[in-house]
Amino acid sequence: MADAVPPSGTGPLAKREARLAWGLLAPTITAVALVVILPLLAIFWISVKPVKLADLRAPEVVLREDLRGGPEVAGDEATIRYRLRNSSQDQPILAVSFSDVIPIGLVVQSVDERCTLDGRNLTCAFGDWEPGYRETLTFPVLVEQSYLDSGQSPQDSEATIEGRSSNVLTNDSFTLENFARIFNGEEFFEVLWVTLFYTVFGTIGALLVGLFAALLLNKSFRGQGILRGLYLFPYVAPVIAVAFAWLILFDPFSGSANALLIQMGVTQQAINFFGDRPLALIMVTVFEIWRYFPLSFLFILARMQSIDTDMYEAADMDGASPFQQFWYLSVPQLLGILSVLFLLRFIWTFNKFDDIFLLTGGNAGTRTLTVNVYEQAFAISNIGAGAAVAVVIFGCLLVFSLFFLKFISREEGL
Amino acid sequence: MIRRGNVTGPVLGALWMIVLSVTVAVAMSFATGQAFRPSIALSIVWGAIAGGALVTVGRGRSVRLGILAALVIGGALGFGPVLVGPETSLASRLFGSAMLAVSFASSLPSILEEVKPGILNRHEFEGAVIRFLTGFGYIFFTAIVMIPFYVMVMTSLKNQSELIQNPLDFSIDLSKGAELFRSYDELFTQFNFGTYLFNSFFISVLTVFITLAFAIPGAYAVARLRFTGRAAFSRSILLIYMVPMIVLALPIYIAFSMTGLRNSFWGIVMIYPVTTIPVALYMLQGYFRGLPSEVEEAGLMDGLSRLAVIWKITLPLSLPALASVSLYVFMIAWNEFLLAFMLLDDPSKFTLTRGIASLNSSEIPRQHLMAGSVVATVPIMALFLGLEKFMTKGLTAGSVKG
Amino acid sequence: EELRFWTTEEQPERLARQEEMAAAFAESTGHTVQVIPVSENDLGTRATAAFAAGDLPDVIYHTLQYAAPWAEAGILDSDAATDVIEELGADTFAPGALNMAAMDGGYVSVPVDGWTQMIVYRADLFEAAGLEPPNTYANVLAAVDALHNPPEMYGFVAATKIDENFMSQVLEHIFLANGVSPVGPDGVIPLDEAATIEVLEFYKAIAEASPPGDLYWDQSRSLYFSGNAAMIIWSPFILDELAGLRDSAPPTINDDPTSTDLAAATGIVTNFAGPSNPDGAAWGDVRYFGITSDASTDAAMEFVAYSMNEGYGATLAIAPEGKFPVRRGTAENPTEFADLWATLDVGVDRRAPLGDLYDAAMIEEIVAGLDVAQRWGVDEGQLSAASAIINSQVINRLVREYIDGERDAAATVAALNDAIAAVE
Amino acid sequence: MSSIELKAVEKWFGNIQVIKGVDLAIEEGEFVIFVGPSGCGKSTLLRMIAGLEETSRGQIMIGDRDATAEPPSKRGLAMVFQSYALYPHMSVRDNVGFPLKSAGMTKDVIDAKVGEAARVLKLESYLDRRPKDLSGGQRQRVAIGRSIVRDPTAFLFDEPLSNLDAALRVEMRYEIAKLHQTLKSTMIYVTHDQVEAMTLADRIVVLEFGKIAQVGSPRELYERPANLFVAQFIGSPRMNVMPAGGAPKAEPPPVAQSLGIRPEHIELVEAGQGHIDGTVDVLEYLGADTFIIMACGNAGQVTVRVSGDTDWRPGMSAGLRFDARHLHFFDKDGLAVSASG
Amino acid sequence: MSSIELKAVEKWFGNIQVIKGVDLAIEEGEFVIFVGPSGCGKSTLLRMIAGLEETSRGQIMIGDRDATAEPPSKRGLAMVFQSYALYPHMSVRDNVGFPLKSAGMTKDVIDAKVGEAARVLKLESYLDRRPKDLSGGQRQRVAIGRSIVRDPTAFLFDEPLSNLDAALRVEMRYEIAKLHQTLKSTMIYVTHDQVEAMTLADRIVVLEFGKIAQVGSPRELYERPANLFVAQFIGSPRMNVMPAGGAPKAEPPPVAQSLGIRPEHIELVEAGQGHIDGTVDVLEYLGADTFIIMACGNAGQVTVRVSGDTDWRPGMSAGLRFDARHLHFFDKDGLAVSASG
């Protein structure tokens, strides 16, 4: 071989294929970029900005205009009143001015010194306004008949307002206070601990319970399909429906679970399952296990059914007992899917929000990182802090994902 | 030691009796609201005796009938494994002990099938243990899956005061007739659930179509076409699939607030598919990869362009997968709660899940809340049971996500 | 124009009445009104969110705690509210209610109705046990000692669900009763340690006499109605169902859901005193119509004016038992609305005027409460600081942690002071 | 005692009868091969002997005891599967040692026995590999190794070579023959490959639709097929079969309906000189031999074997002379009738 | 013009070169078969001709035009896949008619052509079935039908028969031969089955690791293999190869390193009478023939073909006499050297 080196570049067929591929992917890439990548970038941006929910609305000059004095006949005196304020309590507005047209038939008697009247055009300039600044302007006017005839009122002519203000979202003020705030004190570590507890035990529990269910259903019998469907119910039903069902079932006053436990003599006093530390955390974890064991069950079952039955027949011939078969054959065979499932579920449980939010709202020691995002951003209206928590979550996920990708490239399937 | 028939038998008998007596007690309590209570000590005694008898005397008909009769009589006289309260009616007392007796006497002999008095070999012993665990497993799973749904449905049919008086009493007073469904009636007449149902349905279906429109070409490209960056792309699908919704929800909320898309139908319809496209991409590309490429190559040889091959060959062949994906996406959209909760304020635009959330927060009786939950659950369940095969496939294909 | 009106009165029957009123308004003015129920717990977040998004409704029916913060945040258009009040005549309003909404020489919102919080107790049991009415800490604790016998009878049903406004209200009431306030004339001040410890200990005592769980108004009412609670704290909204007028919340003390027996056996207290404040205090809440800064102002003002004038009867009739008129009458007839109110039927499934159901003395006690009713920060002119503290729910959380035994009383006071100071 | 006897065994899957009453006695040390077309029930029969399938009716005797109701683990047989059925997560050493480990033997004993098996099967250098790192032939050897460590009563093989490529198949076939010579155990072997059956078996059992069509040594089956099915099934290319009337010069006995003759027993002569005439249709040159497919009118297509470097070309006509000693006649039920009968 | 010419084509998958410079000219109407061991690049080469794989270097000429950059749909070739690649969602009729429909022909034309193809391939009665309701042979016929309706420039077959069972394979092989006789189109056929290659091909291309080892007619390859690889690859059982020194009596030319002789060219004679001596190791009785595997000391194992009813038994010793006309000699690179050289 004279030239045993691969040719460089791509051939015409490959080029055509690549062009088509990018064409097909373009809409998806755009959509994903718009709704995933962009928001992720935004999160990072916001996390270093001092943004409160209300800051999403840029400060503006609010102007109200009315005619006071209730003139009834020509020649009555009245006043036109302009009330203006800076809508923001913490942002100034620079170079405020407005202009308006005075209706026909109102003769302005005197003009504030900051204003000029040119014919019927009124222009006022105020300079810079402090946050929360208010201003009331009154102009005495003399009413003429033409005004009364026209049926116009001063508010009918829309005043045009000018003023510069900066939007926290886009200006150049940055702060690390959001992070300082969330990392502050034991609270953060409690949240982290709760998250880890919930994630680790929720994941492992769901895997084990799922494994048990899969073992149970890994034989064909009549009604197997129905049972399988039934066992998937917890996952398929809307989370809000099952979460409320659990709340009602475990209600300390009128919940059947407590009634049952009391009746059976397990406990004397009703137990507040979702309200007491640390029981609430255990309960939300149990809920997680309950709701997601179907998934592990489904995956493990699928894997089990793809295991060559020949292998078990060979083991039968080799004289292995059922437990030996389970321990020496099934478990090692399932190890792959179990670890993939563990990692994936770990990440998903880590990401879980709805369940805890609906069950306890993050109270009674169940506040996880995701609930904390909501808590900070919406309950406390501190969007910046919420974003900071989100950044922390994202950081954790990045670590998990790297780990996961490294791992998954070794495991086949999935 | 444990692997001796005369030990294994009583031990398994006792354990099985505990399982059954708890089951019967719970079932009877839930069905009648009367006091039933399993006695662990009595269960052990009864179970051990029965297990011992089955192993030593044999599994003949007479032994089974003996156990059955003893259990019924013992239960009726009040020293059976399930104890009853003083006000428990005779009928339910008899029914309970008969239920326990029949289930126990018919199942224990088969659990102990291979157990004989002497030393057991591994196979016989493990066989018995496995049969015991299997029985326990079926009861356990059926119970944990059914009870919340049972409570949901029954609560929706009973009013507040009935429930507070006896939270265990789920018996239904059929004489109330249509009045039983009062909460459903009110949901639809006073709480707008008709609109919510329609909104949810409409949004979910639209989401399915939009998702497919984006995911099919994308998934095909990733699965079949060779281009640089393909591997990276197919990995990033998985990565994107792992970004938590709450993290995205925050900027989306901000952006929607500032653009006026919040609290609008179209905002929701825009955002839902994006949450489902990665899932759909992931599932579809897996399926496309599994399709025999030769069929497509045959199409190419027969003179079709790539796009024509996708349209005329790949898609018709993928119908089952498309059905699975659609169902799965439908389910996600139907069950979606977080975005609906954050983005929708206006009751006329609520989806079902949002509607249920609004039932929670007021002085609205909980039977309405549960009725709402039932309304949201039933369609997805019906769809699920009807199309179980597709659903299961869809779930297995892509739903590590939860 | 098309107005949007957010209301926290979201029970279907109350909603229906508001829609009726809106229809009447539409008939007389041509402006249609869409009545949108918003649950009270969500109101704060929802309003802030809507403000940020620029799609605030035109009018919001809200509680006192939001008045000042919203005005400051720019959600409410105080000029519009001031105009409406001036148009209706400021002197036709109860001055107390109006003062609570006063700011910068105007009014942030238009007061609509009010009520006072009550300690509802089983007068029959108190009498049988020879107990004093529960109008002081000491009396309550004595009654708890005598009557607490769970699970048949709980001495009290305290509020312990920290994300419910109800808990804030109850706690504020108990704090006020002992004269403790987190705000002074110049803003936030530290709590008085001794008096606060009394409050905490008292609250812990009644919480221990309560059933377990996250308690709020729902459990209080259920337990009282089923005869399992000796005392609860509730608003006057309970008065109709207590008398068996509402099927969805019937008294279950006996088999007859329409029974008035429980009502007859019930006594109430509005003014409550702690050891450090022998005069005691009542806790009142006033509700307002706020006109928002995104509103179609003129139509919104018309709607509010209508609801406070021609439609005021209908407004009060939504739930007369909990809506005492704060506008007593018009300039021509200063008692017009007070008189009208007295004749309104309460109840849902069955209806009757309050006078038919309860003693005149008891009604008098309830109504009189509104005049002496207090809130943190009202007297000091620091309503908005106080509201911010309440809305942050830090007091709820810390008190709950104290009840749960996470720290002792003194440490809790310190923690409270820190947390309160941290709410800017 | 490692003789195996099947007494009127039947197998039903639901309502479908797959094994229709099979009687067969297998001597100790015999190498018996089941052949038959796909779906005829070979694997099922083998699995019934193994205990992996329930026997619906009849008895299976292993040695002197009735093993019909015994689970596989009790029968003391070893089986080698077509898919090898190795445990993919275990090393070769663990795979081979697994039956011993299940039986609870000590590590020393296991190591000794595994070492011995590995020596016999030349697996020593692979003992620490996983199955996926082995070639097909090596895997098959591991599977065999796993079965021999236990000193089983008998070996069962279910198409053990069919996943291997042609060259390897020849090699492994040779090794299995050697193994049988060494161990002298009873072996039952399922295949659909004629060459394997002919070359390995002491006795071949030809199955047709769940029934035994013929049992006998390879030579018996080839030379004296009991019926048309066996005649056509054994031998490649298969025996030419024509209506007995199509070749009148062959003098069929009166009951014969059809006549069979193998391609190597026909000689091409001048047209008219043979039993029948035909024209060359297709030549299949295979190097050593050429098969000539002749169109012979009534007698249909007849395949004739000639040497590789033949001069026949398509279109030529010729006479076919049948070797009278190798003519087979079959009656209307397909049963063989002797030429003299 | 349906000739096809490959000019120095290469194929790289990343850094791995799979086709290493192949030059080949295929005449119009020729039946060319690619054979070679698994993985040698047969399918890849075929797919490059089809346009399903890019050609990394070199040129592919179809007729007179350079088709290297054309997509498959433009090349006008038809391909039959090993897996048949039928469209499972279409009836047989639609499957066969699909290429015509894609080409935009009218319904009448399509019906006529499909009918014609169905007649040729005896598919008339299955036209309305779905592929899944057909047997393997029928499916293969549909796949062929789909390729013939278009009157393609050339047909490409990738192991079309390897999913069929032995009997069907023989039958379909016969039909493909007939088809070539009828259509007289250019056909390129990939197989790893020697019998197919030998019986069907006008010319066989033997590939070894992506390079052409030899091109020639079946007889050429069998009788005059150009190298050791081809010598051993073609013929079954394969040619015996022994060191040239192992059989000194055969008088190898001086450069020869090894000597090859096919089993049918050895005669068994008394010990000492042949070129070398050996003892019978294993007998493989196959009915018509018996292959005797002899252990021959230095020369290793030598397979000898004798007639079926032989009397040789294992352990007997004999002399092997080689037919001098059929001796093959190879030099140290495995290239054939003539006996006289």
Ligand SMILES: Nc1ncnc2c1ncn2[C@@H]1O[C@H](COP(=O)(O)OP(=O)(O)OP(=O)(O)O)[C@@H](O)[C@H]1O
């Ligand atoms: N579990 C089963 N349920 C129903 N029918 C079955 C089952 N297993 C096998 N069969 C049927 O029994 C018949 C015999 O199957 P078996 O596998 O024994 O055939 P075989 O001779 O081994 O064929 P092959 O050569 O293809 O392996 C077949 O028709 C098959 O369809």
Ligand SMILES: Nc1ncnc2c1ncn2[C@@H]1O[C@H](COP(=O)(O)OP(=O)(O)OP(=O)(O)O)[C@@H](O)[C@H]1O
């Ligand atoms: N897409 C690909 N990427 C990398 N290597 C490939 C690819 N396709 C084929 N190969 C490699 O190219 C070589 C030739 O493959 P090809 O399929 O052409 O062999 P073949 O001769 O057809 O074998 P077989 O008889 O098994 O079909 C093999 O080593 C194979 O592993």
Ligand SMILES: [Mg+2]
């Ligand atoms: Mg088989």
Ligand SMILES: [Mg+2]
């Ligand atoms: Mg190939």
